[in-house]
Amino acid sequence: MADLKCTIAGIESINPFWLASAPPTDKYINVVRAFEAGWGGVVWKTLGEDPPVVNVSSRYGVHKDGNQGVLGINNIELISDRPLETNLEEIRRVRKEWPDRVIIGSMMAVIEEKVWKDLAVRIADAGVHGIELNLGCPHGMCERGMGSAIGQVPEMVEKVTRWVKEAVDIPVFTKLTPNITNILWSAEAAQKGGADAVSLINTVNSIVSVDLDEMAPNPVVDGKGTHGGYCGSAVKPIALNMVAEIARNPETRDLEISAIGGIETWRDAAEFIALGAEGLQVCTAAMLYGFRIVDDMIAGLSEWMDDKGYQSIEDFCGMAVPNTVDWNELNMNFDTKAFINPDSCIECGRCHIACEDTSHQAIEFTVANDGKRSFTVVDEDCVGCNLCAHVCPVPECIEMRPVDNGKPYVTWPNHSLNPMKAAE
């Protein structure tokens, strides 16, 4: 049985699965239920100065697939709407009752040194293992100069991180917003400010759908809607890229990463760890299915690690980072062709029409006298784009077969057709 223990920013956790700062970590009762279910830690819902904020009614919108499966939700809920002391008291209680679990205090404030420092000290005094700086919320709080209003300005990210590092002696996580042009600018700012780790991504700014009867964005609050923070499996690809950008950037590669963004399964977890995450945070999956979902995240990750022979998280942490490169480092001579296995083909024709209408007209469609439909790849026309394999409803029916062309690894900068190269 693989060991799922991990250490991030010097904090040890029984497993890498923490609940992210969000509605599921708002209260004692939720957090205790999460620990009973097996979560390794929680980042408490973001705390601010008193008086607490007031939330609106109607808070979540949803993006679904055709079969009622949730691809993503967006939310317009603000930070904790309970008094600071109530939260701190509950944190103290849980810390006492669950000594082997991690609690991180999340916080946000306006851009004033004293406010950040005072709040950080009060939270640290409640006994949390670390503090996470919420510089990401893209709705509501940013209109008050907090959340993403700070996270979108690298200078402020650095300043706030430094203030809190100066005020407390526990690890500090700077939580980054994806609503920027280049994640490296904020990651580097956090690093300069002294962050022990970065947490990313916060939610993506979004309008999830429009109510066509009310003619207003969802969720509709008395006839009007606003943009909210998008999360869930739909944002995982965005998060994976931003995590990888930080992990493979020479300036930030030593920065520890608590990865967040659409983690629903053990496989998602393994992918983030492979791209360099030391720890993980989950929110939407728990909101959709309950805390029990951690069971299979733990069991599935261990099974997979056993299969692969990894003893610990560290064994494969960051293993995919060296293989994540700029386009310019890809081998231009690599050639792969689709192969449609006639034995598993169910003759739906999806590959053909996708290729015929939108790609390279490389899948031939013939109907035999007995009505049998055949779909065959024309190798000369196939560019190896993978589209047919992606639209095929039968797993592994379409295989992408690399062509052994004996050609050397040549990148675009060294390619004979590159005009810049020719000019040399």
Add this chain to the structure above:
Amino acid sequence: MSLRPCAAAGGSLLSKEEIDANFSDLHEPLSGLQARAEADRCLYCYDAPCIDACPTSIDIPTFIHQIRTGNVEGSAKTILSENIMGGTCARACPTEVLCERACVLNVSEEEPVEIGALQRHAVDYLMAKGGAHPFKREPETGKHIAVVGAGPAGLSCAHRAAMLGHKVTVFEAKEKPGGLNEYGLAAYKMVNDFAQKEVEFLLGIGGIDIEYNQRLGGTISITELQAQHDAVYVAVGLGATNALGLQGEDKDGMRDAVDFIEELRQAKDKSTIKVGDDVIVIGAGNTAIDAAVQAKRLGAENVTLVYRRGEANMSATDWEIDLARTNGVNIRLWSAPAAIHGKSAVSSMTFERMRDEGGKLVASGKSFDLPADMVLKAIGQKLDTSKLEGFDISAGKIVTGDNFKTSVAGVFAGGDSIQSGEDLTVQAVEDGKQAAHAIDAFLKAK
């Protein structure tokens, strides 16, 4: 889709409530949620095999996609644009040998998309919503077409001809329209007077009149119709039945299955229908199954379906045969009717055991008797040729050349009375639709 067994007589008569329940919808309609989930299983195949398998060529992947996107009314229009009786076909089509057999999911998941149930969902939605008829007529052409028979072929032709701008008068021998939809399909497939509702919906196009109790050879003749109209379409179906050719076929209790089914369909209260304790159904097609299952559902103690060949030779689909078995119908194969016993009423029948010898059916010399107080003959229907003088008839069907033209100039024919495909509602609808286009071309060329 699972089969719902009927309440069976446990030594006493079934109550009216039990019989009512036995004749409620064989398949509950899909809820909106079920329909969306089922629609989501469809792979949206390109040039889909299910379209080819539908005699009316409904664009099935498109109509299912429209259910998926929430455009259920548009979905119904997609269906009805090819098959104006899509509602009946969704209920009565043997989808297991048509569209659903062609579904590619049979290969990957072993269960096809429930195309019939989805089609019913969409068409029922549009019909329940009401409002304007979904299709518009082209400008009046001034041409007048006579249609003989208000069954699926006749009404489908009438609807399409009306759409093309022609005026149509339908002459129907019976008191009600619908043909076999009204008189011939099993009651639990067509609950809540659906056949009549569908005709009413279809007539919403306008330009169609129906005259009832007008029978060929009685009040109307082909010659008169020809004289008074620009074209004539004959869709009279199969009005006669085959006989066993045995002594005593006129005894009480000996009936044609189609008459039994018609009586059942027309009875508002099914518990008033007389059914025997020991019912024998002779035949192997879907009519035999419909008669046997409905007899059982009326409370018959023993229902035995007897067929002279094996199960593989039965023309009823596997699904229908399962339905019979699930409902407690005993199926005896390789048994040919040999004698009818009884005084004025049938009391039993003798069957000869048969066997297959190199493809030839031969008597084995053994026989057995079955008690019977009711025998339902379902050994095939045939064209009543007595009122079709002047028409070329071949193999019991009206001969049609290209474009549904008969040997009589200006007269077209379709449906079960011609040899176009299987004798199915859906084929009749297709015949009617295509004949309307053929008549339209004929009238334009005139």
